[in-house]
Amino acid sequence: MLRTLGKMLSSLNVSLPGGLFSVLLLQVSLRVSDSFLVVGPSEPIVVMLGADAVLPCYVDPAMSVENMELRWYRSQFSEAVYMYQDGMEQTGQQLEDFKRRTELVKDRMSEGRVAVKIYHVRVSDNGMYRCFFRKGSDFEEATLELRVVGE
16 A cells, blocks of 8 residues: 555656655554455355355454445345344345345454355345445445356
């Protein structure tokens, strides 16, 4: 991120006194150290039709996610596959197709590792998913792919 800021300033042909540039970098690095990243699997999750799928995500650096908003969704943020907020599952924005078929795997929540389990996957479950984590005004998300195979 610091390298990106430096490139942005040089591409704008902006010259700052050394002290001011150092202060800006310090502020950016403080902001970065205060936040987190959300990481999902880099390879597709391959599941047989009718089996259960587990869509894992975790935060880096590791921290408890028990008091965060957690949301798995597909293309529309407002249409959740699964949503967890205020310490409990929220079904108000959950897509009808996923009601009673999803569960949060939360045995490692205190370490920042969670997953959504989708029971009895269907062909229509195939595709891209996003896991979104919010803590106060900080939020991040990761993208993962579910491939349903079989007939």
